Amino acid sequence: MNPAVELAGLRLKNPVLTASGTFGYGVEFAPYGDLTELGGIVVKGLSWEPRAGNPMPRIAETPCGMLNAIGLQNIGAHRFVAEKLPLLPWAEVPVIANLYACDVEDFARLAEYLAGQEGVAALEVNISCPNVQAGGILFGQDPGQAARVTRAVKEKAGTKPVIVKLSPNVTDITSVAKAAADGGADILALINTLSGMAVDVRTRMPRLANVIGGLSGPAIKPVGLRCVHQVSRAVDLPIIGLGGIASAEDVLEYILVGAWAVQIGTANFLRPDTAFRIAADLPKLLDDLGVTSWEEFRGALRA
Amino acid sequence: MPDDTLMAADAASSPVCREFTVLELRRTGLKADLASPSKDGPDHSHWLLDLEPPADFPGEGGWTPGQFVMLRPVSWAFEPLWARPFSICMLERGVLRIFFQVVGRGTRAMSVLRRGDRIVVWGPLGRGFVVEPETPTLLLAGGIGLAPFIGYARRHPRPDTLRLFFGHRPEVGEYPLDLLPQGMAVEASRQTCAEELACFVGDLERRIAEYAGTDGLILACGPHPFLQAVQSLAVKHRARAQLSLENRMACGVGACLGCVTETTNQALPVKVCTQGPVFWAHELRLGVDLGGNQADLGGKV
Ligand SMILES: Cc1cc2nc3c(=O)[nH]c(=O)nc-3n(C[C@H](O)[C@H](O)[C@H](O)COP(=O)(O)OP(=O)(O)OC[C@H]3O[C@@H](n4cnc5c(N)ncnc54)[C@H](O)[C@@H]3O)c2cc1C
Ligand SMILES: Cc1cc2nc3c(=O)[nH]c(=O)nc-3n(C[C@H](O)[C@H](O)[C@H](O)COP(=O)(O)O)c2cc1C
Ligand code: FES
DSSP states (O other): OOOOEETTEEEEEESEEOOOSSTTTTTGGGGGSOOGGEEEEOOSSSSSBBOOOOOOEEEEEETEEEOOOOOOOBHHHHHIIIGGGGGGGGTSEEEEEEOOSHHHHHHHHHHHHHSSSOOEEEEEEEEEOOOOOOTHHHHOOOOOHHHHHHHHHHHHOOOOOOOEOOSSSOOOOHHHHHHHHHTTEEEEEEEEEEOOOOTTTTTTTSTTTTSEEEESSSHHHHHHHHHHHHHHHHOOOOOESSSSSSSSSHHHHHHTTTOSSSEEHHHHHOOOTTTHHHHHHHHHHHHHTTOOHHHHHOOOOOO | OOTTTOSSSSSOSOEEEEEEEEEEESSSSOOGOOOOSSSSSSSOEEEEEEEETTTOOOOSSSOOOOEEEEEEEEGTTTTTTTTTEEOOEEEEEEEEEEEEESSSHHHHHHTTTTOOOOOEEEEESSBOOOOTTOOOEEEEEEEEGGHHHHHHHHSSGHHHHHEEEEEEOOOGSSSSSGGSSSTEEEEEEEEEHHHHHHHHHHHHHHHHHHHHHOEEEEESOHHHHHHHHHHHHHHHOOEEEEEEEEOOOOOSSSSSSSSSEEEOOOOOOHHHHOOOOEGGGGEETSSSSSSHHHHHHTOOO
């Protein structure tokens, strides 16, 4: 079957996108595969000003996962548009800008600027980064704030789809999902990292300078699946599922619980051709399973 | 200044990601019949790992010494999660050779690889050391920091202009000094106690001062405290020195931003994997903790 899929006007050759913060600005991965074979590229979270991020050490390995407290180091929206976007084959593969800000006005300003760029196909709003104390965590954990940010971004996004990326660090993810939908989100993406920490008994120090960071990788796949399952039953918006995906089979697990598309995150670090390999493996797996359309398969969990 | 400013020698190749086959794994410094993998903790043993690259991996001319590869045995599945970075020790006649020391889980798991095992490798990565064939060049290696200098010296057009000053803690027989080319000067100095270390730092300073005075080139690779010492001495004596950093890495390709280091001339921290691992000493601010256990890193000298 043809793995193409369309979500809120966003046309993807296949449902395999890359997750923000794990695929650089896309260009870093060009030596390892053909970027136009991906469903889409979500770039590193962008802020208005460049950001230096958190002190080192800011990554740590954990069982089947990793912790990060990068603190959104990025070159800023302007330099992204001037230096990175022209290097990406955006006419052939949707490039999605992931944006981060500490207040609603900044979110709106960023959204207006990035949505105005021809090479940007959609905006993904990060209301869920657990690394930056100055507001990030609040937007994603408070339904009222989530709706406000979504509304502000949606107003400035013009015709470009707005994806709101949710945090799993809440008691009830469906209430934040509903709030984002009320705020006008076109698509929901979930999940961002889980708040966690790691400790070294010999030095008695936390393994991250920031003490607390975001857990990602295969270890969190069960949480991601659960969240997509719950939200897909509570909200009538297309969902992009992510968290721990490392194979074509993982992709189909997410689609079975209700996702329309997926993002590959930490698995890009396991080997830099992971996303390309998953996109290439998918058609054969669909054939093997006798799947003939996404409509038939999506959400078809027998539960 | 742009994020990707060239700070050291340019990368000579475009990297690829491929599966390699293990040809041979050999423990150094021991008779073959004594070689046995450790089971319950790092033993600080040293190994030479020979891998067979596929035909489309950059060949002998396709890399610069000081560049590295990320290496991840297929058998690891998700545990350990990350690949591990290793300097290219040699890439000759269709063999990629890695020289490594067992320090933790990943390297311990590598010490039980067998002939025929498959390893995912991506590289050559990063920017290597400068080569100035006519300049007297001092190579400063601390422990496993010897690895890139074997390739550097073997590829150098004038090994007679090179001098290696090598500080180590395990017996010198652990290190494959026999792989260095003929005609270069080699001095090894072992430190097993604090007094010997102080003495070593004194020797280091005299050599750095000498090369600074004659406008020579100094290249260093080794544990973080060793590089900090070389940096401060190089700055003090106004020597031209390059340092190769060994920061903790997850991706090796400039995507995770976990390997960064601070520099004196860039606003944002720079990525050691793509903008290094080799930097000019005066460009670095080495005050930051690299994420490694400092006691362990020191112990590796
Ligand atoms: C560019 C580069 C080139 C390198 N070249 C070589 C080489 O040629 N040969 C070689 O033996 N090693 C080399 N290293 C270091 C090697 O990558 C680490 O020793 C290895 O990743 C440790 O993995 P582990 O799972 O055994 O240790 P872990 O279980 O992850 O850690 C065990 C201990 O090792 C220390 N450690 C972890 N990572 C590093 C690191 N990146 N550098 C130094 N110490 C570390 C930690 O402090 C910790 O105490 C290089 C590192 C870099 C960044
Ligand atoms: C190193 C790193 C950096 C990240 N940076 C961002 C970011 O800038 N913006 C964002 O929305 N998510 C960011 N994330 C979260 C991922 O996009 C993803 O939601 C999360 O890692 C879960 O997916 P995974 O398990 O497949 O990695 C980052 C994750 C990692 C590991
Ligand atoms: S190791 Fe990932 S950016 Fe350098």
